[in-house]
Amino acid sequence: MDTTNTAGRRVTLADVARMAGVSKQTASRVVNGSAQVTDETRARVLQCIEVLGFRPSTLARQLTAGRSLTLGVVNNTAVGHLMCGDAYVGMVRQADGMGYALLNKEMSDFSRASVDAMLGQMLERQVDGIILAGPEIGNSHDWLDDYPLDDLPMPLVAINARPRAGVDVVGFDNFLAGQNATRHLLSLQRRRIGHLSGPNNRWVAQRRIEGWQAALDEAGLPECKAYCVEGSWEAESGGPGLQRLLELCPDLDAVFVSSDRMALGVLMEAQRLGIDVPGTLAVMGIDNDPQSAFFTPPLTTMTQDTPRMAEVALRQLVRRICDRHGEPYPAGCAQEESSMLTHRLIVRQSTLGDVAN
C-alpha cells in the first residue's frame, strides 16, 4: 500500500490516466463506477489503479462536490456528558457506515461568543450537518431560539433537548420513563414515593420529575410531590439525598432515583442507617449501569438504548442533508423513524425482595 509514486508524491488520478493512456475524465469515470466506459478500457484503468496503489483524495472530491462528508458533533463538557461509551460508539459506527467522518467539538459554555466560534469552525470545515449531542443544561441551548438557523448552510439535529420550533430533536421520553418508574413502585403497593432528581437545570431531570409527578397524580397521591430532593447525578449526592428525603417524609416507603450512580449512594446510606431495602424502602434507579446488578442489593432500574439513539439522530441528520440537496435518502436511512425513544424497566431485588436475579 505504498501510495506515493517514485517521485515521492501522492499518486494522482493524472498518474493513472497517463499510465492507462486515457484522459483524467475517463479514469474518473472508472473510479466512480460510471457505466459509460468500455469493459476493456475499464479493465486497463483498474489495473493501473491497482498497480499504482491509487487512492482518490477525499479532499479534492470534497472541494469540487462542495460537501465535506463530515458531520459536526457538539458536546457539552460536563459531568456525565452523553458522548461517552455507548453513544459514542453508536455514532461513529453509523457515520462510518454512511461514509461520513465526525468532527467533535467540546464546549463548556454556550455564550454568544462560544456559539459563534463553534459555528465558525463548522463553517470553515464545511461540515454537512451538525449534531448537538451534549445534554441541555440550564439555558445552554437557548441560542437555538434566537439564532437564524435557516441561514446556516447545514441542518442541525439536537439530542435530548427541549422541543423548539424549527429544531429537529431526537431523544428519550424521560417523562414516560419517570412515569413508568413510579408506576412500578405503585404496583408494589408503595404509597409514599420520594424522588431524588438530577440537577434541576437539566432538561432530562426535569422531565423525569414531571413524569414522577404525573404518576403520583394518577394514583391520587399528590401529597408525595413534596418529597423531591435535588441531587448531582453522582454517587456522592445519594446519601445526603436520602437523609433529606427522610426528613421530608420519615416513613418513606420508596424512592425513585434519577441515576443508578445516585442510587448506589442511597443504598449505602440505607445500609448505614439500618434501613431494610426493599423491605422498608424500595429503591430504583435509571440508566442500567453495568455495575448496578451488583449493588447491595441489586438495583431495579430502567435501561435506554443509547447507541440506537445516537444512530437514529445521525440518520435523521443525513435525511435533512439530503432534503437540502434534493437527493434521495441513501440505503440504511430511507425511512423516517420515530425520534422519541423509550426506556425499558429492569426489575431486580431493590424493589422486589424475593426475586433471584
Next chain:
Amino acid sequence: MDTTNTAGRRVTLADVARMAGVSKQTASRVVNGSAQVTDETRARVLQCIEVLGFRPSTLARQLTAGRSLTLGVVNNTAVGHLMCGDAYVGMVRQADGMGYALLNKEMSDFSRASVDAMLGQMLERQVDGIILAGPEIGNSHDWLDDYPLDDLPMPLVAINARPRAGVDVVGFDNFLAGQNATRHLLSLQRRRIGHLSGPNNRWVAQRRIEGWQAALDEAGLPECKAYCVEGSWEAESGGPGLQRLLELCPDLDAVFVSSDRMALGVLMEAQRLGIDVPGTLAVMGIDNDPQSAFFTPPLTTMTQDTPRMAEVALRQLVRRICDRHGEPYPAGCAQEESSMLTHRLIVRQSTLGDVAN
C-alpha cells in the same frame, strides 16, 4: 453569520478581494496575518471580511497545503474500550487546541483486510497522523510488526500497546501499577495475596500480573503466584473469581483485582459468604471508577490520569508529524515528554478498616 453571498454561494476570498479592490493574493496575506501589507490595505480587507462574513475554506487550504489537519483515531471495539469518557474528552480537547480534527474509526478485528481498509480510509482522507487508541487484545496489534510503517505517508502512535521496534507507544506503566498495588497489600502484613486479572490476552492485564508477581518475589512469597484467576474486567466475573481463588488458597488474606468493576463483584461475593472485608480479606482494585468510593466497603484502588494520557499521545503524534515535515514543534507541544505514565494509590476501607473515607 450568514456566509453566503446574495447569490447563495459561499463567500470566497475572491469576493473579499473584489470588494476591497485588491488581488486574491493580498486578501490571502491579510487572512494569514502576513506582515507584507500596508496597514491601510489590511484595514480595508479586514472590513470586507467582516462585512461579507468571510470564512476561509479549510478544505481548499488542506488541498494546497497537502495537509488535512485531521488525525485518525483507531479504536478496538470491545468491552471496556479506551476511548470512552475521560480519554475521549482529553483527546478532543487537545486536538481542538492545536487546530486538528479527529477522524474516528472503530475496528472489531485487525485482519489484514480490515487493517488495509482502515489505512485506505486514512489515506483517502489524508490524515496527517494516526493514533492507535484501542487496547491491544491478543494479537490485534501484530500487524504493526509486519507492516512497512515507514512507507505510510503519516506517523503512527499507539496507546497502551506492547513495545515494538519502530512504533511510538504512549501509555501507563501497568507493571509498576501491579507491583505497587501488591506492595501496598504487603505493607499491611498480608501474606497470601491472590490476583483476579483481566482477560489474559490483554497486554494491560498481562503487565499487571507480572508486576504482582514481581512484588511477590521481592517479598519472598513466590508460592502466591499460584493464586491467579482470570476475569473478564466486568463485575460478573468477580464472584466466580473469588470462589476460585478461595479454592486455590482457602486462607487467602488479600486479593488484588485488576479492575474496580470486578472488585465490586468480589465484594458482593465476600459479603454473601460472610467474609469480613478487610478484616479477613483485603480487597483492592484499579481504575478508580467514580462509584468505587461508595462500594461496601469503599474500595482501595489505583487511579490513572486518562485524559492526560490521551493528551500526551496526541502531542507525541503532532511532534512526529512536524518531524516529517521538518517543522518546529508548535507551542503547547514544544517539549518531548515521558511516554510512560504512572498510577497513584488511593487507600480506602477495603484494605484499611479503620480509615474514615
Next chain:
DNA sequence: CTGAAAGCGCTTACAG
C-alpha cells in the same frame, strides 16, 4: 464511449 476545458477556493513561488 471518450476527451479538452474550466472550475472548486485557496496558496506558493515568481515578478514587479
Next chain:
DNA sequence: CTGAAAGCGCTTACAG
C-alpha cells in the same frame, strides 16, 4: 508592498 499565473486533485458540464 502588491499582483498575475500556475497548481493542489478531482469533477462537472460541454463537445465530439
